[in-house]
Amino acid sequence: MIDGAVRSEAEFPALQHLLGLEGLTRGEISSILDLSTRMKEIGERPLKKVPSLRGKTVCTLFVEASTRTRTSFEVAAKRLSADTMSLTASASSLTKGETLLDTAKNLEAMGPDIIILRHSAAGAPHFLARHVRAAVVNAGDGRHEHPTQGLLDLFTIRERLGRLEGLEVAIVGDVANSRVARSNIFALRTMGAKVRLSGPATMMPPGLEALGVTPCRRIEEAIDGADVVMMLRIQKERMGSDLFPSDREYFRCFGLTRERLKRARPHVLVMHPGPINRGVEITPDVADGPESVILEQVTNGVAVRMAVLYVLAHRQGRAS
């Protein structure tokens, strides 16, 4: 019933895995977003389930802790009627010294069609993809990419503002260590949006311009006239690493307040990948305000992940 959404298989020629958004074409991203619109509609029905992936097996392998992303993928797989299995670091033999390769080979022996991997090491999904037949979805690898987060952010922006091309998007926070920032930068640039970045220079690596973005010294410069303001989570675990002195000071210099938000365009969207540190990177009244689409991002996450699973399962089906 949604097969018509993928207009032709040739639209996803290179998509064997979803390891990152870098290198995806504008056509590929648009097709996934278009398909996500159809998937979102399924989530709004009284019976939120279609049989598209019946008989397919989707495995989530989360070597790094996460609840929302894993849950979102599981809901997505179940809405498409896939069988799901789930491994987490604490429950898996990875804590008993088994290597990722051995774990993957064992999973592989159970015949999954898609493996969704979250891992603290950048490149772990690439490693996995070289060693298993299943399609691999990167659900966040170290500081590298979080492609489905990037796609759901683009989907949310496009749905609300009607386009991506030419938009001014400000990304504020720990750019150096953020996989969300990377995925968004790659995809937004591909889709023709303009990206400005701001954050303490300790979190803004030199040479960012080479990614086609504009680094701004002050948050005000980044927000000025922006269509979208995307706040990144400040990771408390980085507090000790001398990137900034305290929460209090971070909020004072780089926090998103209502006052600062006034510099943006009237229709501005405020986004955050979650989980939020209220009072550190964003004030509660902005996080809960009319500009905020933070919870919509979560809803859209399921739709986008359904689209990704659909595309990869479809591709796999054709390959075998």
Added chain:
Amino acid sequence: MNRLVITGGTLYGCDGGGERRGAVLIEGGQIVDIVAEVPSGFREAPELDAEGAWVVPGFICLRSHVGEPGFEWREDVASVSLAAASGGFTTVCATPDTDPVNDVRAVTEQIMTRAAAAPGARVVPVGAATRGLEGKHLSEIGDLAAAGCVAVSTGELAVASAQMMRRILEYCRSLDVRVFACSVDASMARGALMNEGFQSLRLGLPGVPSEAEATAILRDGWLSRLAGWPVHFQRVSSAAGVRALEILQREGIPFTADCTPHHLWFSDEAVSGYDTATKVLPPLRCREDVSALREALRAGLITAVATDHAPRSQLEKWVEYDHASAGTTGLETALGVVLELVRQRVLTLQEGLQRLSAGPARVLGRPDLGRLGSGARADVVLVDPDVPWRVDGAHLRTRGQNHLFEGQALSGTVRNTVVGGRVVSFEGAEGVKRAYR
């Protein structure tokens, strides 16, 4: 007396330079003479036919991880000795990062004993300048040198304490012991997995900037002036590091330096795809760094090519990039890389061979090594310069399974290696390679 005559080849690295033809007369482990006609006294001696080959001084690697004691699954003295000989190396300096660390005479003696029985290249130990290579307390450097260490090393990164580095240099001056240092600021290198730059930004891997190398070279250079004793800088990897060496040279601070074949060849673009073979220390740098290193090697600012041969088992590389052990094998591919630089006209043939032989011999202060001439050690390599080959780990002699150059097309192979007048035999080499599997 043990005699050997090498006839028919084109000779490079003779005293006086240039290329010449002639026979190399060897007796008692030394080169006796180089002559046009084999004299009657040598007519009965065994002959090594070098027709069509180059005859060059044996290569010297100033930095190889030998793995013994403690890491024999990676390599041991016997296997590295054969791998080295197979790549044209006749002398290999073994780093002290063994387990236990080579910071006491007993470990040095163990390596010396094993080296005495090694079937190929000569393996000579480099001691640890500080106990456990921790940079806190001096080792018994005098005892290490007396037991056979040709130098001491400060470890994989710069000594954190400047005062400790000063004391190492001062103490080594009084004992006339050479100091090898990998000058990279340890506080910046910690946690880094690759070069810091555009590629690390793309790939989300934490990086170490080349400034970590430049600042440490400058610091150690100034300390060396204070202590009155030179540093040999190992595995310089970046344009910034080269600029730092230029400053030392302008300041009149004496030093020597080496770099690896892989830093002369690969840039950090190779890390895309997260192939753990590309994880080395220091990390692969940018294209501009590769060019700067090549130029510094040509100009002689960098004295030697040292392989930093660091064999690893598959188990240490078939893991996530974060967890993979850094290093690549290098002894069997170094010649091919240098000859490729010659083909690309980065170096002349004489310069290329010099950086593998006379250059490192000068660093070791050994006038009897790295040259063909009477009185020199009979360490000689016969090279077939134009034989093309493709790097295939299965056919290399090292026990290591991590070859950054895997699949690379090179040309130039070793026909024979002569160590101390003895032609190295590779009979049984396969058994040595597999001994720990």
